[in-house]
Amino acid sequence: MKKLFTILAVAFSVMLIAASCFAAVDEGRGPGDHQAELTDRPAIYYEAYIHGQGWTNRCREMESAGDAYGGQTIDAISISVDINRYLKVVYRVHSTNGQWSPWVSNGAVAGTPGTAIDGIELGFVGQAAMYYDLSCKVLSGERQWTDWTKPGSTAGNLQQPIQAIRIKVE
Template sequence: MRKLFSALVVFCCMLFSVSMCFAALDDQKGPGEHGIQVTDRPAIYYEAYLHDKGWSQRCGEMTAAGDPYGANSLDALRVYVDLNPYLDILYHVHVAGGEWSSWVANGQTAGAPGVPIDAVEISLGGRAAMFFSVSYKVLVEGKGWQDWVPMGDTAGDFSGKIKSIRIKLD
């Protein structure tokens, strides 16, 4: 009986050791291995502050935020990424006749009401950033829509106010 009890204790210790090894490995897992898949496509939303009109409605991917058919320029921008806690959206704006704002992330405001912007840069961060990229384009007053630019590049030409923006995840 003593041998059986000893064998059972040894077996339980081994089982406990093996389960602790798997628990340690689970703590080292990357994003997506805890129920959320990094390859699941996140949703991107954004809104623009229109000069003299206030915040636009929240727009979905590739929808024009701003005033593409009117006279109002963009003064500020907020961008959000949903469905992936391991992905951050980072962005900043260039103020017409001024300087770049500080980089902000995940729905924070870049820019200030009353001061038009003339350029934007957007990038991704976080553990899942290697799986996605972002591109964007702007409508420059008097010049029309510019081409899509890849993340980190400048959209806008520092000489005309931005009236609208479109953003997409690639």
């Protein structure tokens, strides 16, 4: 009986020590205090569907998705944000057939394989959207990268198919 009591006392002590370690991590934060989480820098990921070739590898911020050296065009794109749960990326694409896709978010596909895109609009929504902007630049028929877009503007000229895209968080 004494041995069982000793084992239980040691187990209880270990649990108390472990609980106090976890409690110290959140020390000083009230139930509604999530400011640190709101300002966690988001990680942006994207991939493009290249006409006749399929999906590119997953790209991170500032990497080029698409065919920056050849003549293939992008038909669709998927963009997601990671790390910040108070932030969501929304986007839509303009196809060479003159149609805007519906707005989609966080990993959904915008565009249709088989129809090239010639414009894209994107941004952040959510509680943390006041801390960050999202911009992109595209490579189209002129074989020159456009300037980085301003928040709320369109990347691409809505005339020439996009061959590659880069996205960054500001």
